[in-house]
Amino acid sequence: MVWPIAEVARMSGVTARTLRHYDEIGLLPPAGTGSNGHRCYGEGELLRLQQILVLRALGLGLPEIGRILASQVDEVEALRGHHRRLLAERDRIDALAGTVSRTITELEDSRKDGGPMTAINRPENLFEGVRPSQYRDSLRDFPGLAGDIDRHTSTMSEEQIEAGHRERTAQMIRLAELLVAGVPAEADPVQAEIEAQHRALTGLRAVSAEEYRAIGRSCVENEQWRAAYEAIAPGLAVYQRDAIEAYVSTRLS
Secondary structure (H helix, E strand, O other): OOEEHHHHHHHHOOOHHHHHHHHHOOOOOOOEEOOOOOEEEOHHHHHHHHHHHHHHHOOOOHHHHHHHHHHOOOHHHHHHHHHHHHHHHHHHHHHHHHHHHHHHHHHHHHHHHOOOOHHHHOHHHHHOOOOOOHHHHOOOOOHHHHHHHHHHHHOOOHHHHHHHHHHHHHHHHHHHHHHHOOOOOOOHHHHHHHHHHHHHHHOOOOOOHHHHHHHHHHHHHOHHHHHHHHHHOOOHHHHHHHHHHHHHHHHHO
16 A cells, blocks of 8 residues: 555654655655656555654754664564664653653742742752753763763853754764664674764763773773663664774774
8 A cells, every 4th residue: 555645744744845855854755646647655664754753853964863773683683772862762751741840840839838848958859850960970980071071061052052962862872772773792883882982072072092991991881871771772882892992902002
């Protein structure tokens, strides 16, 4: 069974213009064209469109989505990976929603009672689920680098900080896709991702080979970072560490 582009646009909420653009860039070619010359899509294309929209919702750009879809070897396993990431994102949103809900309750109660707001008595309650500290905490043994990151972040807008967070998340997702596809940590696609991470760090200041190797180890040894990686894909923390070790050994030593 095939569906015309207008019907796919109606079902998915994606405009026909966007679907044509996805075809033009090779992201979602149609199954064929109808007698009227309009694009039509089969079940396989609908499943691919679903994956595109899921990855878009997770904040990835079209080039990254194209690379992820090109590396997939099994549709069911790929969907399992997307499902894991959606669950991790759901947990993050739930934590944010819980924080905001508690703050609303505290504010309302304090206004009724005329007393102090409990959350301010314990100000850390205001920031559960929104702390931008996980990345910095992984560098706790590298105070100079952590300080450089703090200074750099202080000059950034909220939009730039959020964009940086999304890019780090996208990097983790790309590595997860390579892990699921069975690509070795020392393989070129993985090493290209690690090189991009290394460039981002050295953009702040020089990072020695031993420092970078130790940062890789912290992906496993730092509880917060390990949890963040494992929420995306089991084994991802070790995969990142091993990839950094291979990068240091072959390109920095």
